[in-house]
Amino acid sequence: MRRKSRSEYMNRYYRIWRITSMFVAFFVQVWWYKKQERRVGEEAMAERWSKLYHRMAARFCNTATELGGLLIKAGQFFATRVDVLPPEITSELAQLQDAVPPAPFDHIERTIAEELSQPLEAIFTSFERTALAAASLGQVHQATLPTGEKVAVKVLRPHIHEIIHADFEAIQLTMLLAKIFTDLPKQMDMDAIFREMQQTFSNELDYRLEAAHSERFKKSLAVFEKIYVPNIYRQYSTKSILTMEFIDGRKVDDYAFIEENGIDRKELGHLLIRSYLHQVVNDGFFHADPHQGNIYVKADGTMVFLDFGMVGEIRPMMKENLKNLLFALVERDSEKMVEAMGNLGFLRPHANVNLVRRAMQFFLDHHSSEQMKEMERTKNLGPLGSEIREFIYQQPMQIPAHLIFLGRAILTVTGVAFGLDPQMDAQVAAPYIKKLMDDTDGGLANMVLKRAKSFGSTVLSLPTLLARTLKKADLGDLHVKVDNLGDITRAIMFQSRLANRLVLALLLATSIICGTILYTQQFIQEAKGAASIAALLAILLLWHSRQRPRDSSQPFHRNGPF
Structure with a gap:
């Protein structure tokens, strides 16, 4: 086994020191700013925090560009973590480009010779010394086979491998210091985030996995006549080398090339959306990094997908919960939404479910169906996206890694598609959305049946629940729990309204139960009278529910930075 040179060891410790010292400096600045909060006004402090976040992110980007390695990938990863980082940081990190100077050609030549057990000139009849592209993990050269x-x-x-290992050590040490000296562990699952990064980036260091992904996508996308995935040459590929068919084309956003070759931009945009929805809905296996550099167009209008190092998978249970979330959103049922989000892993450990449910209801109440239709008509989803991003950041929520990659990929593909066809209509996705709702593992009919069963069991349990509640009320043991909303005065004002709603709800339930019993016993007139009383009580309950105490509609904000 080759022993590491002194320079490699120094490089390793130098990287660990640079990365760790940078984050320690961040922690010290955050600690100092928090000390100043008491003597500085809230508005002035908010401005200071914003400037600090920008400086921190800018320094991280500069350091990542200088050191390369895992830092660039980590920066791009955290740019998607809108659930744990403020917008000043994520917006800055989103500009971090995975482009670095190419490595010396001597290393490329030596690596190929070692991996394939032959000198480079014995394998390829020609090999371009200048790299076509260079990134933080690898670089690409054009060559010709015999x-x-x-x-x-x-x-x-x-x-x-040594660089990535050192970077992981530095990040792990940084997270350990953060657990000891900051409040960040209370606001994010740092161990889970570290595991997500480790799994995601370690897979990109094995080109055999990328080769397998590429072959799988080639089979999956063969249903599209105008979609192509390059062939992989396994005999010239190893863990550190990937040899694939060279594609003579241009990036999908090279509009001049597209126009020059008479390619229909609208058709191309629709093809991109359909092919991606096919990956997500039909296969549950999707390209997780579909930016413009990984999607090419050939002169004949064929679209080519490249670089399958990052992929995502949607398992059946995840798909089922995504459908439940979609149904709940359509029905504007905040309770079902929170349940589905919990199953998907959106809620942090020990999150206050009631608080999240109220926040979701607040969000739904302030985004009516008419507003959504107007946004769809104008195709101006920017404000909604910003609100959703801020909403997620404000609540005790997190975004699971698999859904982060899915969300980022969908946004990227949508952006590329709208660049090709600014007038694209949502109808292009309708067949796939319908299939998602009608899949055999769930489906609209099954969903309705489940809801009916759930409603039936709830109705059957009402008499027992009502009797128990009334007994507690009679004994004086009925208590109403109200979570701390951060405003004691508002909570006290809400008590009388809550009591009125509770009484109306109990009377409504009693009327429904009595009417049902009377109807089943053929007392039709009496049942109609009970139904009329229930309708009146329902109207009163609805009217009371729409009455809001002053300032009660304000969203719930996370305390402190991050």
Whole structure:
């Protein structure tokens, strides 16, 4: 086994020191700002926090660009974590580009010779010394096989495994310090985030996985005549080398090339959306990094997907819960929404479910169906996206890694598609949305049946629940729990309204039960009278429910930075 040189060890410890010291400086600044909060006005302090976040993110981007390695990938990963980081940081990190100077050609030549057990000139009849593209983990060169086929050869950067290992050590040490000296562990599951990063980026260091992903996508997307995935040359590929068919085309956002070759931009945009929905809905296996550099267009209008290092998978249970969330959103049922979100892993451990439910109801109440239709008509979803991002950040919520990649991928693909066809209509996605709702593992009919069963069991349990509640009320043991909303005065004002609603709800339930019993016993007139009383009580309950105490509609804000 080759022993590491002194320079490699120094490089490792230097990287750990640079990364750790940067984050420690961040922690010290956050601690100092928090000390100043008491003597500085809230408005002035908010402005200071905003400037600090920008400075921190800018320093991280500069350090990541200088050191490369995991930091660039980590920055791009955290740019998607709108659930745990403020917008000043995520917006800055989103500009971080995974483009670095290429590694020396001597390393490329040596790596190929070691991995394939032959000198480079014995494998390829030609090999371009200048890289076509260079990123933090690897770089790509054009070459020609003895058979005359043009190929693209992707090679890992020198000592990348040691660099990534050192970066993981530095980030793990940083998280340990954060647990000891900051309040961040109360607001995010740092161990889970570290595991997500470790799994995601470690997979990108094994090109055999990317080769397998590419072959799987080639089979899946074969149903589209105008979609192509390059062939993989397994005999010239290893863990550190990936040799694939060279694609003579341009990036999908090269509109001049598209116009020059008479390619229909609208058709191309629709093809992109359909192919991606096919991945998500039909296969449950999708390209997790579909930016413009990974989608090419050939002169004949064929769309080519490249770079399958990052992929995502939607398992059946996740798909079922996503459907439940979609149904709950359509029905504007905040309780069902929170239940589905919990099953999907959106809620943090020990999150106050009642608080989240009220926050969801607040969000739904302030986004009517008419507003949603207007946004769809104008295609101006920007404000809604900003509100959702701020909403997620304000609540005790987190976004699971698999859904982060799915959400980012869908947003990226949508942006590329609208660039091709600014007038694109949502109807292009209708067949896939219908299939998602009608799949055999759930489906609209099954969903309705489940809701009917749930409603039936609730009705059957009402008499017992009502008797128990009334007994407690008679004994003076009935208590109403109200979570702390941060405003004691508002909570006290709400008590009388809550009591009125409770009494009306109990009377409504009693009327419904009595009417049902009378109807089943053929006392039709009496049942109609009970139904009339129930209708009146329902109207009164609805009227009371729409009465809001002053300032009660304000959203719930997270305390402190991050």
